[in-house]
Amino acid sequence: MKWFYSCLLASMLILGCSSLAEAFEHETSNLILLLVPSLSFDEVEWLLEHGQHSDMWETGHLAAMNIRSDGPYSYLNSTVTLSLGARGEGVSDWNAFERGELVLGQPVEAIMQQWLSQKQESQLYHPYLPQLVKKNAQGHLVGRLGTLLKQHDVTMNVFGHSDTATEPHRYGSLFVMDGQGRATGDLQGTVRALMSAPHGMAMNEEALLSKLRDQTDSKAFTVIEWGDLYRLFDQKKNMPSAIFAEKRAKELYRLETFIHNVTTGSASDVWLLAPIMHDEAYKQKKRLAPTYFWGSGFKGSPYSASTRRSDVLANVDVAPTILSYFHISPDPQMTGRPLLFQVDSVENDKEAIVSEVNKRFTIFRTRGAVLSSYITMLVVMLLVASIGSWVKKGNPRWRLGMKMILASAVSTPLWLLVLTPFVHEVGPYLFVLTVIGCSLILGWTATQLSAQPIWLLGFLLVAAISIDLMNGGPFIATSYLGYDPIIGARYYGIGNEFAGLYIAAAVLLITGAVWQTELWKRLVTVFVVSGFTLMMLGMSQFGANAGATLSAGIACAFVGYTLIGKQLSKWNLVIVSGGALLITLLLLFVLQMNSPSTHIGDAYERLLSGDIQYVLQTMKRKVAMNMTIFRYSNWTQLFVTSYLLLGVLIWTQSAKKYDAGQSLFLKGGIVASVALLLLNDSGVVAAATSMFFIVSTNYYWLLAQMQNGKMMSEGKEM
Structure with a gap:
């Protein structure tokens, strides 16, 4: 186990930063x-x-x-x-009118005087100006x-x-x-x-x-x-x-x-x-x-x-x-x-630009079908794993197969990150088959060659996303799990789908510190992994995701507080979460300084200038967006299924048999997922992807327990 966390800490410390392109001003008139x-x-x-x-x-x-x-x-x-x-947004009947043209049967100049009490000399008039001002x-x-x-x-x-x-x-x-x-x-x-x-x-x-x-x-x-x-x-x-x-x-x-x-x-x-x-x-x-x-x-x-x-x-x-x-x-x-x-x-190169634009069109055109199929596949897999954990728990071959499938499912986001740039060449159907095939190979390899396959897959996902962010996010920008420039809700950073997965995987890596006997080693692990995660999510050059950063801060604080031997009551949980939220807000502000301007920096400027209305409108927009996503998005299937299965897992008390590291991950993951739901403008999406990772991991551990007759600790040394 020591070699794994040594590699983890070293990798996070040596990853570098990307630089911004320079530009110059033009002078003409x-x-x-x-x-x-x-x-x-x-x-x-x-x-x-x-x-x-x-x-x-x-x-x-x-x-x-x-x-x-x-x-x-x-x-x-x-x-x-x-x-x-x-x-x-425009208003009905908006147009420009030249002098003498008729509006509602009258010269536009007369309408301007009647509606606006303005007698003004102009070549062009816009009588519906007040309506346009009021509409926006x-x-x-x-x-x-x-x-x-x-x-x-x-x-x-x-x-x-x-x-x-x-x-x-x-x-x-x-x-x-x-x-x-x-x-x-x-x-x-x-x-x-x-x-x-x-x-x-x-x-x-x-x-x-x-x-x-x-x-x-x-x-x-x-x-x-x-x-x-x-x-x-x-x-x-x-x-x-x-x-x-x-x-x-x-x-x-x-x-x-x-x-x-x-x-x-x-x-x-x-x-x-x-x-x-x-x-x-x-x-x-x-x-x-x-x-x-x-x-x-x-x-x-x-x-x-x-x-x-x-x-x-x-x-x-x-x-x-x-x-x-x-x-x-x-x-x-x-x-x-x-x-x-x-x-x-x-x-x-104009032909190259047109080719890249056509790739964006392909992703946008096939996104609905691909994600719908992907989400349905994850939902079915989780249901099969849940039902089979009890119906087929005596069948060793079934347990082994389901473990491989669960590990493969956890690895699918990695392939959806690195393979999507090739979808334009192979088409969406062959692309989906390729993702499934690569995921099965990686899932089988991880379960066969590693005693800690889920931790390994979590580390690979965190490393891949981090490296991509440091290089400007070219793979996230073209991934089906990334943002879409055509939709225009986000153009850079990590996006909410990968943010949920990233935080869940980071929490998994942090909980491995429970096996460190010395307190200072636990603190170093928590500090390095948490600091790196918050930097990747919050910095303008990297993730630029405020909701994900705040959620990660709360989750990391919860896990860190538990790792130093503190027990959390309900009121302590509220206090720790509130304190972590305030500290992360301050950290997020610091991360925006001397960085490229983003929507996060703009929000802080508005807040510091006393524009409370902007903050209230932002909160209202977040709630409205989450309600819309919950009602119409395919992600709702995964959100509801994963949360229900988590409830079943806790209700049947299967989680009480987990070892210390696995139990801490379950609790920390729940805190992270709920925080993502409440703090992100697309919280349903981020909560769904994070809870999928959490539930898949826990069912993997449950099957491992059944296979060996006791809980299999992936956190122990190999």
């Missing part, structure tokens, strides 16, 4: 934001393969962007989020982008629209209007009537280029809403596939030619941004939007401090980036951060 709704990565792939200006696509910088907003998927909701710098929790940010740009003497204009024959779609003005709903631009004059075009309208390239040539201001921000693809895909259902393909190619060539004329004919930097992809791509779950950068102001590949990635950017970063482009500090209430542009260490 003329930006064109080209909004192209309905552009997807399918169109980007087509342009890379068939485009007539291949040099242009190669010299630009390509990335994917999350398009999640507060409301349902829609062009308006996405554009509101992009312009706010925080997640937002961050309503004070509506128009904030335009207001800040105006205050710093940036000339702003918006051109074009995405109108169809039946309804208007003018959302580009959200980027340039001020807090009073005023904006300048030309919506209809830059779109021409064309009978052969979708909905009888097409962007007027000559008019647009003329508008851009007339722009002589030293600081200018121009938004062009290129609605032709949006109109085309809106009519796709009415076209034969061959005709649609022909029109799609024509529209893409027109867009490409326009971009080429702008990038070669002016000193402006161009930012191509798809607020949404078309419905077909969305239904195929290709739910990341392409974005492209050209010009001297974008020297290098984009990097998002919000996602801490360069392959996937956050939509809330758009508004802060526009402000930063003009050297204006973003509003502190914007949740996004300015994009940084890194000097490329390697060539910006």
